[in-house]
Structure formats: C-alpha cells, structure tokens
Amino acid sequence: MYVSGVSTRKVKKITEVLCGLEISRTQVSRPAKEPDEQIAIWRSRRLEKEYGYPVVDAHFEKVRKGDRRGVLEILRGITNARNVELAGEALAKAVEELSEGYAQVAATLEQEGEDILTVYELPEGHRKRMRSTNMVERLNREFRRRSRVVRIFPDEASCVRLTSAPAMEFNEEWMERRYLDMEADELSGADEAREREAA
Secondary structure (H helix, E strand, O other): OOOOOOOHHHHHHHHHHHHOOOOOHHHHHHHHOOOHHHHHHHHOOOOOOOOOOOOOOOOOOOOOOOOHHHHHHHHHHHHOOOOHHHHHHHHHHHHHHHOOOOHHHHHHHHHHHHHHHHHHHOOHHHHHHHOOOHHHHHHHHHHHHHHHHHOOOOOHHHHHHHHHHHHHHHHHHHHHOOOOOOOHHHHHHHHHHHHHHHO
C-alpha cells in the first residue's frame, strides 16, 4: 500500500480496521523500508543490454535536510513566547543562532520574520491553532494526491467534483470537533489581556 502511494496514516488506519490491531506509524514505516536493498541493487546495476534510444530526464521532489528538529525547536521559541515583545527577542536570537549553519533559513527569518509575530494579535486561546497552516496543508495534500492521478481534468465539473469531495470530508471532520473556541467571553478576555500588555 505504501509503495502504491497510500500514506502511512491511512495504512495505519486500514490495518487497524482489517486486523483489529492498533499500530504506530513507526511500525508501518519499518516494513516499508524492506525493499531498500533490492532498490539499491537495481539502481546500481550495469546496463549491459543494447539500448536503441537512451533517454535522460530529471524529476525533482522535496526532501527534508539537516537538523529539522533542532531548527523547529528554535522557531517554537518565537511562536510559544508569552507576548509579542518576547517573541521579537526570540526572533532576533533565532536569526543569530541559525545564521552559521542554516544561512538560508536565517535570511528568510530576517526578511519575513515579522509576519510570524502577527499571530500575537489573535486571542491567546487561538494562537496555537492559527500560528501555522497545518490544517490547510493537510487538505492541500489530499487535493494534490487526487489530481496527480488524473493529471489533466477533462472538464471543470470533474475538477470541482474531485476536489470538493475531500473538502466536504474535512469540513465534516472539523464540525465534529471544536477546532477553535469562538465564545465571546474567551475573545473578550484575550482582548483585555492584550490591552493590559499594551498599557
């Protein structure tokens, strides 16, 4: 299933439904790595046959590099700060710490980092959810997974049909669980706290 493009999350879910066993993503990933040796042998094999038309092309995929966990920990210092002033200090510190080993990340933070601080304009109870686009990225991944199979939609209606289905699923999921508490008392309380900080 994994080789066919099914995510580890879905493999985990399917296995639990079919077998009645609760397994972790690590347990799913472990057998998925078993073909690595065969793949390495295939990739390094000698091309001994005669090929009439050898065609060479390139395909690019995104792959995570270097110490991701360490970098994320530094960035969390910005978004987990108690107020915008401390977040600003954490931002400056992050640029300094990352400039040596992760110059590109440091440069991006220096140029665009102020945008991260806008999350502190939101009520405190909403910041944790709204400081990233994780909820939207997950939905976008589902869109891309479906559109890759189709490649080119035959008409607009088919595109709307295929992309609306996951949107409806996610909408139902978000409605079942409270993603953000929009009660007036929480919002007003957060606004008062911000006013006290500014005073």
